[in-house]
Amino acid sequence: MIIITDQPLVPNTLTNAVRDDTDGAVITFEGVTRNHNDGRGVEYLEYEAYRPMADEKLQELIDEIKDRWEIDKVAVAHRTGRVDIGELSLVIAVSAAHRRPAFEATLHFIDRLKEVVPIWKKEYFEGGEVWIGDPGSEQATA
Amino acid sequence: MIIITDQPLVPNTLTNAVRDDTDGAVITFEGVTRNHNDGRGVEYLEYEAYRPMADEKLQELIDEIKDRWEIDKVAVAHRTGRVDIGELSLVIAVSAAHRRPAFEATLHFIDRLKEVVPIWKKEYFEGGEVWIGDPGSEQATA
């Protein structure tokens, strides 16, 4: 299950999608807009995705962690558009017979997502805005 | 939040308990009764806890991971009594500003729980029953 949507994410949808009677471990990870970053207050974030490449890359990452770890099912959702403080930008659910591969695979998935999936985050902080990872894009609020 | 109960666990209760606007990462781990173990079919599990020592040890583990990692809040629930296939025996929710300490702390918590918290699991498999970790306790179904 791969979801890219501008609607609020519902973690239970993903967690339930990966459950299986063969699995003893289910991890659900939520990436959340927090109210601070780099020592300054954050007002909200805005995400942009290049589709369908983002969907394809997410599928490749699912295949990658399934190849590398003994895990069962993976579901991932990423939100686009404005994401307010406390709202979810990312949800990943992973099931496995045993917990350790589930943890390692989930963490690896997120690390890789931040390297290769064409999704961008713009931070609206107090007094300005900046595309994360692209400091030259910073500008004061108009 | 520490819950030891013979009632079904509700993960959202724990996940919501650890959310905070300062946190960018929330992990929810579920331990689930799976339908196989050691190459044989499992019918159900039964958990027994020594209380209040189990509660105290869970609190010590929460303190331990909060000391050691940059995490925010921790909530844990363990079920006792009969836990059928697909039902949850354990739920842990951990929040943190950043994901990596949340992952490491959650995994460590579970590892330690299985070492020091006085909770025992009896497996009812096809044709017999055994206290896990105590092979001498195995006996055929009466």
Added chain:
Amino acid sequence: MKIAIKLFAGLRDRAGTGDLSVELDDGATVADAIDEAQRIGPRQWTAPTSLMAAVNNEYVEFSGVLSDGDELALIPPVSGG
């Protein structure tokens, strides 16, 4: 002195009871209490080598000295999660 002993999981099954009460001389250790519990238990049982002990909810060494009124828990390998 009087020590309450609690037995769990496979250990309780073997001993045939989850609760024992033993009378011990002052200065008796956890190991002494375990010996006495094995002597009086409704069934014959042997403490496994992996046994742990807790007094008043804290893990203790077998050489630890008991006090009157202590609750001694005999803890076979735990397996929660």
Added chain:
Amino acid sequence: MKIAIKLFAGLRDRAGTGDLSVELDDGATVADAIDEAQRIGPRQWTAPTSLMAAVNNEYVEFSGVLSDGDELALIPPVSGG
């Protein structure tokens, strides 16, 4: 040949557009397309050193040769999650 170029995030902001179309000679590379895009963009912009490129949804080297009708995406540092 005709190449459709898509620009994202900070790059789109700098260039003043998310979509460009460039005309290139046969055998032109990704690097050639980027040069041409910088030349014709509504605003002057410079490709950051960390820029990545994708053709038809796959990452490619800047030395990769383009084909007529390709969609070339110019991808500044990603930051999802």
